[in-house]
Each structure stands twice: as C-alpha cells, then as structure tokens.
Amino acid sequence: MIKIHDINKTFGDNHVLRGISTEFRDGVCNLIIGGSGSGKTTLLKCMVGLHEPEIGSVIYDGRDFTRMKFEERIDIRKEIGMLFQGSALFDSMTVEENIMFPLNMFTEQHRKEKLERVNFCLERVNLEGKNKLLPAELSGGMKKRVGIARSIAMNPKYLFVDEPNSGLDPKTAIVIDELIQEITEEYNTTTIVVTHDMNSVMGIGEKIIFLHQGEKWWEGSNKEIAHTDNKELNDFVFASKFMEAAKAKL
C-alpha cells in the first residue's frame, strides 16, 4: 500500500499540486485522472522521486520515501516498475537488452537465468521471439508492451503507469489496459495509472482519484463515477456525446 499525505509541489509561481492526500491499495488498479495540466503526471513523479514535493510525504508500506537519502531510496526503487508515456526504452539496446538491463544491474543471476526471465516477461506481454529487435523497429503498442515487460522484470511490488494508451488505437489500448489489470492481480502489485482515457476509467478503474487544478476533487470507483453529482468530474468524464449516451444507459 502507498499512502500520500499533503503533497504540495510548485514550479516557480505555478502551484501545481495542492495538499493531495490519499491511499493506493494493493492488487487493484488505482487511477489518477484529470484534464491536461491538472497535475496527474507531476503527482506520479513526486511519488517515485523524480520530483521532490515541497511539503508532504509518500509512504511505501510504512517507509517514508520523501525523507530518505538517495542511497536509502535504492531499495524501494528496486521494488518499483514504471511504464512511461513514451515507453522510454533505451534506443541503443535491443528488446532483450532493455528487459535484461535491471537484472544485469541488480542481480547476480547467470545469463541463462536472466534470459529465461526475459523470455517469460516477453511471453507475458505476447511478444515472444522479438528479443533481437531494436526499439526503432517496434510499433507504438509493441513499445508499450516491451515497457511493461521491462517494468515487471524485477517482480515489482509497485507499478506506476503514465498514460498507457496515449497514441494507441482503441483496440491496442484495451489490450494494454487488460494486461495492466492482469499483472496487477497476478502479482498483487500496487498499481497506479495516470490516464485521461475514459475506456480505462470504466474498464479498470477500481479506485479513481480525480484531480482538478492541482487539488484532489473526487475519489471513488468506476461504479460510483456514473452517479456522481460532482460538476467538474461530470464535465470531464462525460464530455463526449458518446459518454453522455453511455451514462444515460447506466
């Protein structure tokens, strides 16, 4: 479980996050949603230590990450897997080398064992046999899946996913969503997904946090979201005519 308490972050005069507190449970997909510029990605980056919040704390199973020094954070970081918006695969490495990279850095396994793990991860994301391809040779959806394979290579306890569906067609987006949900349930990870894709919200959003102008505006599940009277949330979720029609049927 990850708890965040009173997270505040500013960039110059821009107060991006204002006192955000919540809890993210194990074994479910926790979604952070909100419009562009609402602070979703900044919150995610504060949680993993890519940004330092001015005020507030991030607690991983009782361990206060924000108060730790660089060396102390390494132990927690080894338990984190993250899929970036642009996949962030290392350009100069093949698919196999990308997935093997954290294993090379942090384990003493033999090459055969590491290769087995790589193949298992690739199989898990339905990319068997793509070991020797370079990131430049992959489609957007394949890059995301390799990104997921790399993020699960070390058996993470915490999985962070930033905009998993951006730039993907609806069908591939659903495949990626399902994959994230399956992995979450399979490994009982604390999964946090930043998205503004409504299919993801309705499909995998077991817990949803809605950010508006840097504040936590609403919190609930995908079942509750259809019946909320929160104006800003309704404006955001049911902005399209299709979603409005879907809401009417619910």
Added chain:
Amino acid sequence: MIFHSLGKYILLLKAVFRRPEKWNIYRREIFKEMDSIGVGSLGIIAIISVFLGAVTTVQTAFQLVSDLIPKSVIGSIVRDSSILELSPTISAIVLAGKVGSSVASQIGTMRVTEQIDALEIMGINSPGYLILPKIIGAVTTIPLLVIISIGLSIAGGYLAGTASGATTSQDFITGLTTDFIPFTFTVSMVKAVIFAFIITSVSAYQGFYTDGGALEVGQSSTRAVVISCIMILFADYVIAQVLL
C-alpha cells in the same frame, strides 16, 4: 546565474563519481566509449594534424627572411608548436565539436525521451552510468590521439617543407632533434587530460539538464560546443601560465 550553474555542475560531478552499482557493466561501457571517442575520432585528428604541421612549416618559412637564421629553426618551431599548442589545443577544439556535440545530444535525447528517468526509477545512479564511462573513455584516449597528432603534425611539416623546398630534409631533422625539452611533452599530456575532462563533463552537463524537446537538444548541443571551446582556451592559458 553563473554560480548557480557552477554549483549544479559540481553537484553533477559529485554524483558522477559516486560508487558504481556494478563495475563490470561500467567497464563494458568504458570500452565502448573508448572505441567511440578514440577510434571514432582518429580519422579527423589525422587529417587536421597533417595540415596543421604543413601550414606551420610553410608559414614559418615565409617569415624567415633573414639569412642569419638557419632553416633548421623550422623543424624546431614545428616540433614545439605541435607538442605545446597545435596538437593538444586544436585537436581538443575539433573534438569539442565532434565528441562534445555527440555527448550532449545523446544525453539530451535520453533526457527528453524519459530514458534518464527510467534509469532513476530503476535505482541506477544515472549521472554515474551515463557520464563516468564517457569521462574515463575520453581522458584515456584523447592523450593517445594527441600523441598521434604530434607525430602526424611533424610528419606533415616535414613533407610540406621538403616538397615545397622551404627547408631540406637534413635541416628539418636537425631542427627537430636540437634543444628538445622533454617537459613540453608533459605539458602537452596535462593539457590533453584536462581538455578531455572539460569536453566530456561540460557536454554531459549540458545534455543532462536539457529541458524540452528536439529544439532544446539542439540548443544544448550547440551550447556544449561553445562552452567547451571557451573552457579549453581558458584552461590552455592557465596551464601555460602555471607550468611554463
């Protein structure tokens, strides 16, 4: 502003020299960088060195109008100019353009495509993993390139001098072997090591703190070359003042 940047540069260097996670992975990266920086720059260094020596010979001969000065002086001047200034400094400026821009754009691209963030998330000391192999690769291979450059520059001077009739082979070799001060070679090597450090660390700093997209990567790359060149010339003066 300048103190802020200097502070950030020093903090980055502190992170670069933090204990590596796994030496065998760093070692592989160091050999890769040695190949890329050293072997990859051999061609351009060879070409410019031959011409540097040739031009020095021709221009020195042009200025030697007095019959009282022996032609063998040309050999001495080409030797000392190559060792002390032309090979280390001009090579470093050329390498700032070739290696520096490549380092800054490579690291800058990794920054804007979140590859550096991915390293950080994995718990890897990204400055150490990305920059240390480049610094070690450069400080070990650039002095070797400078030694090759000195040899080729003198050879170029010899060829140009004898081919144009500016000096005879005998005169050039006499000048080359007369009054040689071995300490000049030490100064040359000190310059090479310091310039190599400047090129890689300044360029890596520019790349590492790139913020934005493709445009900013290009700007970082340009800044890396400009600042490296200025720093090289400043360090050149300081080394000359202190050691000579």
